[in-house]
Amino acid sequence: MRVICRKWMIAMACMLTLLSCMSGAQGQSLSGHWAAMGKTLYNGETQKAILDLEQSGNQLTGTVRGLGFAVKIKGTVTGNHFEIFGADSDNKKPFLVGDLINGELHGKQRGRPFIARPATPADEFPKLTYIEPPALHDLPYNGLAKTPPMGWNSWNLFADKVDDKTVRTIADAMVSSGMAGAGYDYVNIDDTWEGLRDAHGILHTNSKFPDMKALVDYVHSKGLKIGIYSSPGPRTCAGYPASYGYEKQDAEMFASWGIDYLKYDWCSASTIYKNDQLRAVYQKMGEALEATGRPIVYSLCEYGLGKVETWGPKVGGNLWRTTDDIRDEWNSMIFNIEKQAPNAPYAGPGHWNDPDMLEIGNGHMTPDEYRAHMSLWALAAAPLLAGNDIRTMSDVTKSILLNKEVIAVDQDPLGKQALPVRKGNLETWVKPLVDGGVAVGVVNLGSTTATATVKASDLLPGKEVKSARDLWSHKDVVFTDGAYSSEVPSHGMLMLRVSAK
Ligand code: GLA
DSSP: OOOOOHHHHHHHHHHTTSOOOOOOOOTTOOOEEEEEEEEEOTTSOEEEEEEEEEEETTEEEEEEEETTEEEEEEEEEETTEEEEEETTOOOOSOSEEEEEETTEEEEEETTEEEEEEEOOGGGSOOOOOOOOOOOOOOOOOOSOOSSOOEEEESHHHHGGGOOHHHHHHHHHHHHHTSTTTTTOOEEEOOSSOEEEEOTTOOEEEOTTOSOHHHHHHHHHHTTOEEEEEEOSSSBOTTSOBOOTTOHHHHHHHHHHHTOOEEEEEOGGGGGTSOGGGHHHHHHHHHHHHHHHTSOOEEEEESTTGGGHHHHGGGGTOSEEEOSSOOOSSHHHHHHHHHHTGGGGGGOBTTBEEEOOOOOTTSSSSOHHHHHHHHHHHHHTTOOEEEOSOGGGOOHHHHHHHTOHHHHHHHTOTTOOOOEEEEETTEEEEEEEOTTSOEEEEEEEOSSSOEEEEEEHHHHSTTSOEEEEEETTTTEEEOOBTTEEEEEEOTTOEEEEEEEEO
8 A cells, every 4th residue: 555645644643733542661662553643623523643663773664544544654763762754755854753752652743742652452443345446447528627727726725724714705806806817717625624424425514614505606606616625535635534435425415516626535545445446446436427417627636646647537537636745845846847747748638737736825935936836837737726815815926826928828728738858957848839839938946047048949940930928027028049048046937938930
């Protein structure tokens, strides 16, 4: 079982903020099973995590398991001190740090305290019945997402704080800020809307969402569309009940509410299925959505596992994640966009590679970095799902998210994804456009200003430049002797639209 998902670790780590459990010291080795109780979820359930650790010398390996998730970990031990990282994560910072004290693990998860005590059999999670996924067959295209989906999603900023009021006021702001007019038409509720499943199998909302149908109607009344979230496993990444065994019933409920978009997050499905079953498992919900007869964009969230790009459209998928979760920092943003480059041939109208949602405006990158973020997503024909607070965004954030010339590159009907070519610290991305021209971006990955030069012969082989426009200064520019040069600040980006004669 291989699971990668940084947000799971965050969810797991949240679980470790309180403690419970048991007895029995484990000597000075960390090897063994450790249990910690976490916070109370919005549906009244309590989170719990079990750490299965194996110490060999000063190296740690193992798994952290929660309500329906398992994350492989690695770590180090120095004396009584330990540091634990996600085994498959690119994050260089440990997510758990602490000490073995009197037979208990006492530590911090990103500043929040946790204690884990030796687990007993009573701590084990209930075993689930295995449900065989369907035999493979190709589903028809649902006709949606002819250009990359645009909208807003609650997770990057609000995480489990999203509620009915937030969604309504964001929908208002989508209209008043001009986001809706610029094409951002989906308002997507991510994880933590879920309550409990009743004896009839109906998954209720939790207290943050008193009436989902009324909320859907409100968002629709603004001329917007609305999305929701679930998982093919028994639990979502944040530990809430998900669609395992209830795919048809949940799809019908989403359709009856008027949902227009489903993000379906692998998460705990990895505790039941192997990566070579991803396609069949995603097909199951694809079929359930198709059977509702409602047009629902199907967003596969599987972090790039299982060669999803080769079968995503066959399960009815309109977009699929190519990476682990984005963080609001330069390295994470660049890592994600570069990681999906090899998938470029698989992008096209109706089916897109998804390097995760935008962090623009969330505060931990500079305006130059956010301009690069927007440019790269547009060049890569990536979905543009804003992840910031639309109600309070600054003029700089607005100028980035609402740059219609850059949006037009993303939404170009040809649907081609640019490929990067790196020379030193400069990386050039060229995206062919439907009008026979190209969009070109040069991102400066270095720490000092550099001169970017783009040559007409590289951009439009065999053709001449008719006109060129800088999409951030909003000015026409001139190619001289077949080339155009410009200074690009560290972590900045030159972005041009060049048309051919
Ligand atoms: C995973 C996904 C995120 C978000 C969270 C919600 O980490 O990759 O985008 O949906 O789950 O728990």
